[in-house]
Amino acid sequence: MIEPTTMISTKAELADRLAAGPSSTPAWLAELRREALDQFRAIGWPNLRQEEWRWTNVAPLTKVAYRIPAPPDLGLPLEEWREQIAPYSLRLRGWRELVFVNGTLIPQLSEWAGPDLRISALSAAVDSQSALIRRHLARGVALAQDGFTALNTAGFQDGAFIHVPAGLQPDRPLHLLFFTPDHPGPVLVQPRNLVVVDAGAKVVLAHSYAGASRQPALTNAVLEMVLGAAAQVELIQLQREAAAAFHVSNTAVQLERQAAFQSLTVNLGGALVRHNLQVRLKQPGGQATLLGLSVQTGRQHVDNHTLLDHASEQCRSSELYKSLLGGRAEGVFKGKILVRSGAQKTDAKQTSRTILLSEDAVMNAQPQLEIYADDVKCTHGSTIGPLDEEQLFYLRCRGISVAAAQRLLTYAFAGDVLNRLRHEGMRQYLETLVRGALKGLSLVEPPVERKPTREEKSTENS
Amino acid sequence: MPTNTQTIENIANQGYRWGFVTDVDADAVPKGLNEDIIREISRRKNEPEFMLQWRLKAYRHWLTMTEPKWPHVHYPPIDYQNIIYYSAPKPKKKLASLEQVDPELLKTYEKLGIPLEEQKLLSGVAVDAVFDSVSVATTFKEKLAEMGVIFGSFSEAVQKHPELVHRYLGSVVPYSDNFFATLNSAVFSDGSFCFVPKGVHCPMELSTYFRINARDTGQFERTLIVAEEGAYVSYLEGCTAPQRDENQLHAAVVELVALAGAQIKYSTVQNWYPGDQNGVGGIYNFVTKRGKCLGVRARISWTQVETGSAITWKYPSVLLQGDDSVGEFYSVALTNHHQQADTGTKMIHIGRNTRSTIVSKGISAGHGQNTYRGLVKMLKGATNARNYTQCDSLLLGSECGAHTFPYIEIHNTSSRAEHEASTSKIGEDQLFYCKQRGITVENAVNMIINGFCKEVFKELPMEFAVEAQKLLGVSLEGSVG
Numbered sequence A: 001m002i003e004p005t006t007m008i009s010t011k012a013e014l015a016d017r018l019a020a021g022p023s024s025t026p027a028w029l030a031e032l033r034r035e036a037l038d039q040f041r042a043i044g045w046p047n048l049r050q051e052e053w054r055w056t057n058v059a060p061l062t063k064v065a066y067r068i069p070a071p072p073d074l075g076l077p078l079e080e081w082r083e084q085i086a087p088y089s090l091r092l093r094g095w096r097e098l099v100f101v102n103g104t105l106i107p108q109l110s111e112w113a114g115p116d117l118r119i120s121a122l123s124a125a126v127d128s129q130s131a132l133i134r135r136h137l138a139r140g141v142a143l144a145q146d147g148f149t150a151l152n153t154a155g156f157q158d159g160a161f162i163h164v165p166a167g168l169q170p171d172r173p174l175h176l177l178f179f180t181p182d183h184p185g186p187v188l189v190q191p192r193n194l195v196v197v198d199a200g201a202k203v204v205l206a207h208s209y210a211g212a213s214r215q216p217a218l219t220n221a222v223l224e225m226v227l228g229a230a231a232q233v234e235l236i237q238l239q240r241e242a243a244a245a246f247h248v249s250n251t252a253v254q255l256e257r258q259a260a261f262q263s264l265t266v267n268l269g270g271a272l273v274r275h276n277l278q279v280r281l282k283q284p285g286g287q288a289t290l291l292g293l294s295v296q297t298g299r300q301h302v303d304n305h306t307l308l309d310h311a312s313e314q315c316r317s318s319e320l321y322k323s324l325l326g327g328r329a330e331g332v333f334k335g336k337i338l339v340r341s342g343a344q345k346t347d348a349k350q351t352s353r354t355i356l357l358s359e360d361a362v363m364n365a366q367p368q369l370e371i372y373a374d375d376v377k378c379t380h381g382s383t384i385g386p387l388d389e390e391q392l393f394y395l396r397c398r399g400i401s402v403a404a405a406q407r408l409l410t411y412a413f414a415g416d417v418l419n420r421l422r423h424e425g426m427r428q429y430l431e432t433l434v435r436g437a438l439k440g441l442s443l444v445e446p447p448v449e450r451k452p453t454r455e456e457k458s459t460e461n462s
Numbered sequence B: 001m002p003t004n005t006q007t008i009e010n011i012a013n014q015g016y017r018w019g020f021v022t023d024v025d026a027d028a029v030p031k032g033l034n035e036d037i038i039r040e041i042s043r044r045k046n047e048p049e050f051m052l053q054w055r056l057k058a059y060r061h062w063l064t065m066t067e068p069k070w071p072h073v074h075y076p077p078i079d080y081q082n083i084i085y086y087s088a089p090k091p092k093k094k095l096a097s098l099e100q101v102d103p104e105l106l107k108t109y110e111k112l113g114i115p116l117e118e119q120k121l122l123s124g125v126a127v128d129a130v131f132d133s134v135s136v137a138t139t140f141k142e143k144l145a146e147m148g149v150i151f152g153s154f155s156e157a158v159q160k161h162p163e164l165v166h167r168y169l170g171s172v173v174p175y176s177d178n179f180f181a182t183l184n185s186a187v188f189s190d191g192s193f194c195f196v197p198k199g200v201h202c203p204m205e206l207s208t209y210f211r212i213n214a215r216d217t218g219q220f221e222r223t224l225i226v227a228e229e230g231a232y233v234s235y236l237e238g239c240t241a242p243q244r245d246e247n248q249l250h251a252a253v254v255e256l257v258a259l260a261g262a263q264i265k266y267s268t269v270q271n272w273y274p275g276d277q278n279g280v281g282g283i284y285n286f287v288t289k290r291g292k293c294l295g296v297r298a299r300i301s302w303t304q305v306e307t308g309s310a311i312t313w314k315y316p317s318v319l320l321q322g323d324d325s326v327g328e329f330y331s332v333a334l335t336n337h338h339q340q341a342d343t344g345t346k347m348i349h350i351g352r353n354t355r356s357t358i359v360s361k362g363i364s365a366g367h368g369q370n371t372y373r374g375l376v377k378m379l380k381g382a383t384n385a386r387n388y389t390q391c392d393s394l395l396l397g398s399e400c401g402a403h404t405f406p407y408i409e410i411h412n413t414s415s416r417a418e419h420e421a422s423t424s425k426i427g428e429d430q431l432f433y434c435k436q437r438g439i440t441v442e443n444a445v446n447m448i449i450n451g452f453c454k455e456v457f458k459e460l461p462m463e464f465a466v467e468a469q470k471l472l473g474v475s476l477e478g479s480v481g
Helices: A010-019 A027-044 A077-090 A122-128 A130-136 A146-157 A387-395 A402-418 A422-439 A456-459 B002-012 B035-044 B049-063 B104-112 B116-121 B141-146 B154-160 B161-170 B179-186 B428-436 B440-450 B463-474
Strands: A096-101 A120-121 A161-162 A173-181 A187-189 A192-197 A202-211 A217-227 A232-240 A247-253 A259-269 A270-279 A287-296 A303-310 A318-326 A330-339 A347-356 A362-371 A375-384 B024-026 B087-089 B126-131 B132-137 B152-153 B191-198 B205-213 B222-227 B232-240 B248-250 B254-257 B264-271 B283-293 B297-306 B309-316 B318-321 B326-333 B341-342 B347-348 B353-363 B369-378 B384-395 B401-410 B416-425
Touching: A027 A146, A027 A347, A077 A096, A077 A173, A077 A202, A120 A122, A120 B116, A122 A130, A130 A187, A146 A217, A146 A247, A161 B369, A173 A217, A192 A202, A192 B428, A202 A217, A202 B035, A217 B401, A232 A247, A232 A270, A232 A387, A247 A259, A247 A287, A259 A303, A259 A422, A270 A287, A270 B297, A287 A303, A287 A330, A287 A422, A303 A318, A303 A347, A303 A422, A318 A330, A318 A362, A318 A402, A318 B428, A347 A402, A362 A375, A362 B154, A362 B384, A362 B416, A387 A402, A402 A422, B035 B049, B035 B179, B035 B428, B049 B161, B087 B309, B141 B152, B152 B154, B152 B353, B154 B161, B154 B191, B154 B222, B161 B222, B179 B222, B179 B254, B179 B283, B191 B232, B222 B232, B222 B264, B232 B463, B254 B264, B254 B297, B264 B283, B264 B463, B283 B297, B297 B341, B297 B463, B318 B326, B318 B353, B326 B341, B326 B463, B347 B353, B347 B384, B353 B369, B353 B401, B353 B440, B369 B416, B384 B401, B384 B440, B401 B416, B428 B440
Parallel strands: A096 A173, A161 A192, A173 A202, A187 A217, A192 A217, A202 A232, A217 A247, A232 A259, A247 A270, A259 A287, A270 A303, A287 A318, A303 A330, A318 A347, A330 A362, A347 A375, B126 B205, B191 B222, B205 B232, B222 B254, B232 B264, B248 B283, B254 B283, B264 B297, B283 B309, B283 B318, B297 B326, B309 B341, B318 B347, B326 B353, B341 B369, B347 B369, B353 B384, B369 B401, B384 B416
Antiparallel strands: A120 A161, A362 B401, A375 B416, B024 B087, B126 B132, B152 B191
């Protein structure tokens, strides 16, 4: 193990370390990993000069010498592990749950019984479901996209493989929990998930990332999902990493004819967070709804990149991302709607809204439309500003304190996103979490009444 | 709608009306770019030493730069050594009156519909016509001079008011700003200069027509407008260019400086040769335009109608430095056939209570690619800043593209930024409604497009508003089907 304090040329070190990794995988997978490794060696970490990364500086996370943690030996009694993951577990709420610690599936902590779904660790399924996995793995996320996807493909530890057979509508939702316990030094965890939902199936899936590490830990997750014709998926991503953690996630979803996809990405933790979510509407009639909510404080940096790729006609998409920023938090939103040539009758709508609650908070937004078809309806809107003074005033007039009024308004702002979640249980769960997070926001002093400027006066007179 | 399509195609394919070449002896330097060429340009223009040094500084910096690749446009590589950097119609004599101007040239303007003589008497518009690179006629100068307004060619200003040029040149767009602005700084041949002294309300709309004429001549003009405290000036810039096969590079720089309480209104109608239906030829219009609201309550407003050029790449910007200053940007950009446009604005809020408004209308037809790219940045000290942005795109035809890439960067909590964008095609129901009432398709489309652009047109001075509507009509008027 490398001492955490030793500064090393991480890119090369990492590459070497991964190259020396497990070689027992099937030949095609070994080949894929090798290719990805070469790609990572070639492109390395992203930097601010790259357009996709102009607002997110990943330099802090590239300067850390990571160790790739061994699977936990479960030396602790199982009860203690249970206790550690309890705050993040959804089992008591009736969810099936797969618990990964350090990127490795721990069956003793998990419960996914049931004859319907095909669920297993990806590493196990590589042998038993080889054809299916080979068809879909690394097809949604391009290796060349950035260093993170290449790094994950080259060195992912494990993750879930979920196959929902045609027409199946399991009654219990499924939760993937990735937990990074405290380590003596920085660690790199790379989960990789593959979800194949066949035609007509319907599933609710959550994946959440949590940690207890006091050292910088990097979670570099990839999730690929394929929706068959008329399949329906509700995907919830809950990021509650430790305060010092780095989190990068790449999610790629592909929709066949008439499929419907809804996602919600909630960010409550982490120091430096980046999500890439790309949804490709491959066949006519697809529908996608992307929702996002970030509550940030301290020096947290959260970057949401989304791409809605309308590759076929008559698809609909709508997107709503909201951020509440306090302290010295930085938010980034970049959402692109891409309408390819021939994707006629596209109806796409994108909205991003941010409330800045502190003088030192920063928001950068870039809503994008890239359209190569004419018979389309595409809109985007983006607003950034403080809490509405009039709304605050209205509440204060009615005897509500400034702090309570601000809590009320921020909660309503967040509730607008959560209310769109279809799964009742998850919605209630998230509402509780978000309410807790809102309490932690450093709220601003009540705004001082501002005198109209001379310019404004003169325009009023004219 | 086969019949409709046909009618519309006929209209959309109307030739470029203003394509003609004037035969004037051009006094040009050899092709290529090196320090000697720059010295030669400076020598021919009889410039003071500081200008030569500034040009050389820019040229040396340019050598270290690479051509930017980020815009959403595609074009074959430009050979910068294959361009004539200076070309002037050969002066017959010192020009004292219009009668001495080359009759060929005057004919050109007549074809363009600029009644130079008439304007002198009737319209109250002073025209500083730039033909290729040297100003050949300036009217109303004396009247303006009475009020202390300096308006004329850049070269003249360099001779007569070097102190003003020295003070403001490069103060908004520094010589090192970007690849094309730096190239311009090194080789610019002429342009317009305008100085409005303190408290003067410029009595007439100032206007300039730029034309690119001699073959292979990149036109690198440079405009500098300074409005002192409380001054007001409205400046119009209109362009048409003759039909040529080879691409011509146009890399201009415009700098505006508005001191406290000053107001500058800058309007552009750009109708350079866009290339033919197959995308052959046309002008590359790579322009840097920027204004600086230096003092409190200064106001800068850009209005542009971009219908020409094979590639338009420009972002008229405003630095809102003074408290309570205001920046505005109104734009109509039209791309037809194989035209590409990557245009928008930058509003940098530095002072307190600064406000900006952006209204951008993009129209794409044929294989045209139209991109709005804009930056709204509010710095930490820009408390109570306000921005409103609206970008709408209209798509005519299934092969074209419309793109919106706004950048919004907010660094304080009291500011508000709003951005809205929409993309759609002309509604079938709107067309149907008009046709039902006996309005032909081309008229209906024309009406709808003019309605779409109305918010921008109403910002244009009267003379331009009329021309702009006609231009849209000719350049497009349909492509629905």
